[in-house]
Amino acid sequence: MAKKQTVSFTLNGTQVDVVVEPRELLIHSLREKLQHTGPHIGCETSHCGACTVDIDGMSVKSCTVLTVQCQDAEVLTIEGFEQGGELHALQEGFTQEHGLQCGYCTPGMITRAYRLLKENPSPSEEEIRYWMAGNLCRCTGYQNIVKAVQYAANKLSSASA
Amino acid sequence: MIPREFDYHAPQSIPDALGLLAQFGDEAKLLAGGHSLLPMMKLRLAEPGHLIDLGRIRELQGIREDGDTLRIGAMTTENQLIWSQLLQDKCPLLVEGARLISDPQVRYKGTIGGDISHGDPANDHPALMLALGASYVLQSASGERVVSADDFFVGMYDTLLQPDEIMTEIRIPAPAQGTGYCYAKLKRKVGDFATAAAAVTLRMQGETVQEVAIALTNVGACALRAREAEDALRGKTLDDAALAEAARLAMSICDPVEDQRGDVEYKTAMAGEMTRRALSTANSRATH
Numbered sequence A: 001m002a003k004k005q006t007v008s009f010t011l012n013g014t015q016v017d018v019v020v021e022p023r024e025l026l027i028h029s030l031r032e033k034l035q036h037t038g039p040h041i042g043c044e045t046s047h048c049g050a051c052t053v054d055i056d057g058m059s060v061k062s063c064t065v066l067t068v069q070c071q072d073a074e075v076l077t078i079e080g081f082e083q084g085g086e087l088h089a090l091q092e093g094f095t096q097e098h099g100l101q102c103g104y105c106t107p108g109m110i111t112r113a114y115r116l117l118k119e120n121p122s123p124s125e126e127e128i129r130y131w132m133a134g135n136l137c138r139c140t141g142y143q144n145i146v147k148a149v150q151y152a153a154n155k156l157s158s159a160s161a
Numbered sequence B: 001m002i003p004r005e006f007d008y009h010a011p012q013s014i015p016d017a018l019g020l021l022a023q024f025g026d027e028a029k030l031l032a033g034g035h036s037l038l039p040m041m042k043l044r045l046a047e048p049g050h051l052i053d054l055g056r057i058r059e060l061q062g063i064r065e066d067g068d069t070l071r072i073g074a075m076t077t078e079n080q081l082i083w084s085q086l087l088q089d090k091c092p093l094l095v096e097g098a099r100l101i102s103d104p105q106v107r108y109k110g111t112i113g114g115d116i117s118h119g120d121p122a123n124d125h126p127a128l129m130l131a132l133g134a135s136y137v138l139q140s141a142s143g144e145r146v147v148s149a150d151d152f153f154v155g156m157y158d159t160l161l162q163p164d165e166i167m168t169e170i171r172i173p174a175p176a177q178g179t180g181y182c183y184a185k186l187k188r189k190v191g192d193f194a195t196a197a198a199a200v201t202l203r204m205q206g207e208t209v210q211e212v213a214i215a216l217t218n219v220g221a222c223a224l225r226a227r228e229a230e231d232a233l234r235g236k237t238l239d240d241a242a243l244a245e246a247a248r249l250a251m252s253i254c255d256p257v258e259d260q261r262g263d264v265e266y267k268t269a270m271a272g273e274m275t276r277r278a279l280s281t282a283n284s285r286a287t288h
């Protein structure tokens, strides 16, 4: 068996160490070893985006990244969004605009939308649809997801104005 | 879906990576963005004993202009290509092509070098490279060689890359100002590989075709250069008859595999249609 190794990274602002075989996928370390079950496993084949997390400023499908690749990285998951009992603007947007039904895709959607709004604080509807295309939703028909992202964009830009 | 066991190495420099390749030989695989390799390893279609991660090697990243040549580090990601003002100004075809690859998450990780090295006929960069007249820098412990995109693709998952070599850089002669371009890609849905696609660069002189390159994605064992179609167009006016003849000649070299994206006849017809559309759009963007 390939030797296990300790991988250290920052998870939602907290330093964590996890002992893994090199072949362990990040989604499994997060869910099974670090008890962060927000990122979901939808397809396990890099298609659905339910497992999306943010690594060093990039939205990444954590079913297609090895944990050993994350040494010294900054990882953000949906668990890191609420601050001091207050929902993030995106979480509020998904609630207010009814951006979810079953909620399975939602952690991935919100984590992806977070990076999109960092890169482009006021995206057009077309830009939202293009840059959110890596996240599939089987329930909503996407209309309200677009509105939820727009809600958050408005709230965040008026907060920073 | 978990890969077979392997040892993981994360070298910090090209010489260190080459040393590991020399040490482990056929047992080793290079890991770039991992978005072709890791899915294959999860399915156990690839079972390397050693994985050499290129992700920590700074020298393999970045886009720069060197005289008339655009030099792109092999580990440059698709999103970095899309967001490059230099490429938008000097080589918009590459930006247009990268925008049509997969989805945002895949584009944060997937690299231009990995897309080319993989040798998958469904990947989009190979045809873009053929249409742009690119060349690749391949480095091994015994030195480096530069090979042209036209020679590089040998067959399905088969390229000139040797097991002890790393692709370090992609070199693209910056297309002359006024060059028309287009990547026309037919896909069933966002994020899908091409049913068929055509990459075109085009220089016009008045209404006459001065220079043209046409390359096709996913209709053969590797990306195909449609040379007969190019020859037929040089010196001609790009009217409907010329476009139809170019499409016919492009279709004549297609040899696609039937799969869930369509049968042989359909894919071949779509390669013809993509050729026609790419030529028309390139013509509308070219300086006359």
Ligand SMILES: Cc1cc2nc3c(=O)[nH]c(=O)nc-3n(C[C@H](O)[C@H](O)[C@H](O)COP(=O)(O)OP(=O)(O)OC[C@H]3O[C@@H](n4cnc5c(N)ncnc54)[C@H](O)[C@@H]3O)c2cc1C
Residues within 6 Å of the ligand: A045, A046, A047, B029, B030, B031, B032, B033, B034, B035, B036, B037, B038, B039, B054, B074, B075, B100, B101, B102, B103, B106, B109, B110, B111, B112, B113, B114, B115, B117, B118, B122, B123, B124, B125, B161, B165, B166, B167, B168, B191, B192, B193, B194
């Ligand atoms: C859902 C999904 C959809 C996709 N759709 C498309 C699409 O529409 N179009 C498209 O073009 N691609 C598509 N891809 C593939 C994606 O673009 C891959 O990222 C790309 O094919 C491989 O690049 P990589 O950096 O991920 O390489 P890896 O997966 O890390 O490596 C691929 C192969 O190349 C070798 N290699 C990598 N870098 C080098 C190097 N510098 N020197 C020598 N060998 C090297 C590796 O050893 C490996 O054998 C898709 C992938 C997914 C998961």
Ligand code: FES
Residues within 6 Å of the ligand: A040, A041, A042, A043, A044, A045, A046, A047, A048, A049, A050, A051, A052, A061, A062, A063, A064
């Ligand atoms: S579970 Fe990772 S993309 Fe679907």
Ligand code: FES
Residues within 6 Å of the ligand: A099, A100, A101, A102, A103, A104, A105, A106, A136, A137, A138, A139, A140
């Ligand atoms: S809310 Fe059910 S999958 Fe999106």
